[in-house]
Amino acid sequence: MSKWTQQQTQTQAKTMYINRDLSWIEFNRRVLEEAQDGSTPLLERIKFLSIVSTNLDEFMSVRVAGITDQLKAGYAKKDFTGYTPEGLLRRIMKRTGKMVQEQYKTFRELSRALAKEGIIFTDNADLTPNQKKLMDHYFHDYVFPVLTPMAVDQSRPFPLVHSLNLYLAVTLLREGDAPDEEPYFAIVQVPSNLPRLIKVPARANSVKQEFVLLEDLIETHIRTMFAGYVPISVDPFRLTRNADLTLDEEGAEDLLEEIEKELKRRRWGSPVRLEVQKGFHPYALDMLKEEFEIGENVFEIDGPIDLSYLMKLSASLPDFDHLRYPRLEPAYPYELEEADDLFEALRRQDVLVYHPYESFDVVCDFIEQAAGDPDVMAIKMTLYRVSGNSTIVSALARAAEAGKQVTAVVELKARFDEERNIAWARQLEKAGCHVVYGLVGLKTHAKILLVVRQEQDGLRRYVHVGTGNYNDNTARLYTDVGLFTSNPVIGEDASVLFNEMTGYSAPHDWQAFGVAPADMKTKLLGLIAREAENAAAGRPARIIAKMNSLSNQEMVDKLYEASRAGVPIELIVRGVCCLKPGVPGYSETISVRSVVDRFLEHSRIFYFENGGDPEVWLSSSDWMTRNLTRRIELMCPVLDPRLKETVIRILRLSLTDNVKARILTPNGQYVRGTAEEPAAPLRSQFEAQRIVTWKRPNDSA
The missing domain is CATH 3.30.1840.10 (Polyphosphate kinase middle domain)
Structure with a gap:
């Protein structure tokens, strides 16, 4: 490669791609903006300020740690975005340093606002003599020992x-x-x-x-x-x-x-x-x-170090509900709210559940009914991040003790949840469950539950697939989509997937699923290519993809190809995005937006126009190299036309949000919705609370 070609390639890298870590910093800045937004309730702003700290802790202990290791090893090669480890680390430290300064400036402003509401961070010197005496007793009785x-x-x-x-x-x-x-x-x-x-x-x-x-x-x-x-x-x-x-x-x-x-x-x-x-x-x-x-990696903090404690403060003030968002009471899915037998209901129809607007209790109820049903022969599921007091784990243990075949694929390498998952694995093994730790070199990140039941006409499989973890705590805080189905094709694929995870099985020609690392990337690249072919032929073409992160170069390049072919592409990427939209000759038909609001946007949904016969997929996977090549991931089609329309409606909400959405510009910056957005304010997460209304058959909206 000539020197000129190398320079051209490097210039193109910095022109066409956004660095993953610098993009993440921009995401955390959007979280900080929520803490700075005066229209957000005060205790919710405190919560966002806490999240900025915990996000930054993980970023430093994992991403920055990895870059530091590269430097120590003498690694100096540029990544596909054009950065060497040394140059990238320098920019990261500069930008995070500025962010921390801004975070603590916001903390001081919020402290003054809290004081006006009667919530005061005080100093020992400002206490009354009686208060000092009581705090002295507290120190000597509880702290000093x-x-x-x-x-x-x-x-x-x-x-x-x-x-x-x-x-x-x-x-x-x-x-x-x-x-x-x-x-x-x-x-x-x-x-x-x-x-x-x-x-x-x-x-x-x-x-x-x-x-x-x-x-x-x-x-x-x-x-x-x-x-x-x-x-x-x-x-x-x-x-x-x-x-x-x-x-x-x-x-x-x-x-x-x-x-x-x-x-x-x-x-x-x-x-x-x-x-x-x-x-x-x-x-x-x-x-x-x-x-x-x-x-030089020293941060001077102008205030209390580590603001993560503010999360507990936000939750520990019972008399200040006026400083919080109104409480959301998740609805039980209307299709199942009157059902005494969930299996009977799921034989009639597939059911889509949108958390946190619809209750995660339906997932727990399904597993508990399966555990107690004498006709259930086997229960198999993946567990990636589980809550501290999991009803799901308890139900699996009861099912095993009752003699059912229970298999749990527990991911021990779920970062920062390793100790908890080890404890769950041991509890399940003690109850008689078959506990599998996944495949060597791969994290099991797929979210799937399979129940095999003996019925009058033979064995029937019931499947739940989701975009989020089987965790009842995060299901109240994250937006995720889950699908219940007894579709036999999906059921057969589910059985094969568990066989691959737990035993020896040759690569499978999936009937419905896309599975990483085997074929999901290939399938996605093929779906994108099909849209490009349709656009070139004058047939209807469109891609909408909602995910947490987009950082795999091959996926980005394929989207650029589709854009050059004229495919309208709308990306809803909450966090990291290495693609630059709106660049002449590369991505003119691509838009990228990020929604940061009360709940953590976590669902992965992919829409392909398919020449006028749209396909909709739910997935556990982001479009990152680690997800597509180093994890067991799953994407599953939504086949029921009515449920497909509900998923499309969820996507449409994010695309029309002009209150909490930020638009990614070609220079890598995020701005609030433009004047081209609808004039009336539309906040997607607030509008999504009408999900139960949408799903009822008589809804004509």
């Missing part, structure tokens, strides 16, 4: 600092030492098993609610731990370590044990980011930077 000061000197090496835990760096002088003596140094871990935000007993005749931070209370009493020394500075800090698991799956005799070992190793992951509070003592900062070898 669990604190452990850890000195650092020649005889006591630097203690292990856990990732994403809050600590206090204490700089001290011995009583009587001159101010210019070299100070002593110690750290104190802020207990993570105590409330971070402590409610202060109310002042006399006051209805205001006051809170102090646990680290501030400890700092007030710091001398109780260092008798004979004078603290000259007490500074909060937090370290982020590399949290990505590196497993030798092929060499592991027992995957569960290998993951448990790796989780312990995670405590010693290499440092990635150091957060210190503004005004940190220089001696203490030098100690930390030397110990962690952190370089």
Whole structure:
């Protein structure tokens, strides 16, 4: 390749693609905008501010950690978007630094707004004498007994600092030492098993609610731990370590044990980011930077480190519902609300469920009925992220104890849920379930449940496929679509899929499904190519795709090809998007929008016009390389015409949202809806609450 061609290719990469990690930062900025939006209820704004922090923690401990590892290994090759690891890391740190500054500016504004509502973050010095006395008692009764000061000197090496835990760096002088003596140094871990935000007993005749931070209370009493020394500075800090698991799956005799070992190793992951509070003592900062070898990845925080505690605050104020969104009561799907026997109802018709507007209880009820039904022979399902008190796991255990064949494909490598999934796996095995940990080298991310039942005319399969996890907690917070069906073709594909996941089975020619890594990408590329052929031939052509992320280069390039052929393409991508829309000669017919609102948009839905005979698919998969090549993923067609129309209506809502939708511009920036949008405000998540009305046969809207 000539030097000119290389330069042209590099210029094209930066012109035609948006970097995945820089795109993610833009997504987190959209979350921050929700915290800044004055039309959002105040406690909901606090919640969004918390989400910005937890999002950034995961990004740093996984994505930035991976880039840091590339740098340490001397990797300097550019990715398909034109960035080297060094250049990318420099831009990431600059942009996240600005975001954090903006986040804390927003925090100060929201703190003032909360104070006007009677919710006050206070300092120990501002408490009344009686309040101070009560907080002293709280410290000595509940906090002091669990604190452990850890000195650092020649005889006591630097203690292990856990990732994403809050600590206090204490700089001290011995009583009587001159101010210019070299100070002593110690750290104190802020207990993570105590409330971070402590409610202060109310002042006399006051209805205001006051809170102090646990680290501030400890700092007030710091001398109780260092008798004979004078603290000259007490500074909060937090370290982020590399949290990505590196497993030798092929060499592991027992995957569960290998993951448990790796989780312990995670405590010693290499440092990635150091957060210190503004005004940190220089001696203490030098100690930390030397110990962690952190370089320049130090964030100075102008406020409390780690705002994730605001999530609990938002949920813990029962008398402030006027500062929240109105409570949503999910409706039970009307097709099943009168059904005493869910199997009988599903023999008559397929049923589509749209969470959180429709209740996840129907999924739990279906599994519980299957567990107790003497005619059910087998239950098989995948479990990726499960709630802490799962009725589904309990029902599976009861079914196994009743003698049914119960198979659970539990994904032990679901990031940050590994320990919980290990516990569930052991509970299920103890009850007699067949627990499978998936295939070597692949995460099992498909969402599917299969029930095999003996009926008068033989065995019948009932299937549930979804876009989200079998988790009743997230089903109240995420928008996801689930499909119940007894369609025999889908049932046969479901059986084969479980056989592939649990045993030895040759690649299958799927009748209905698209399955990754076997053929889903090939099928999607073929569907996109078909639309391009139809457009070129003058037949109806259109693509609508809703997903969380679009970052696979081959998928992006195929969409560019379809656009050049004249296919109208409307993408609804919540988070990362590496495609640039509206670029002359490449993507003129492509639009990209992101909806960030009360609920996390999580459903993956694909629509292909197919020459006037539309196809609609539900999927567990985003269009990312990891989903298409390194995970077991599933996409399933919606065959019932009425349900297909409901799914199209869901897509149409997102495409006409002009309140919470942001439009991606060719320069990689997101802007609010343009003047071309409908004049009347339309907020898709609020309108979607009418889902039950849409689905009733007499709805003519």
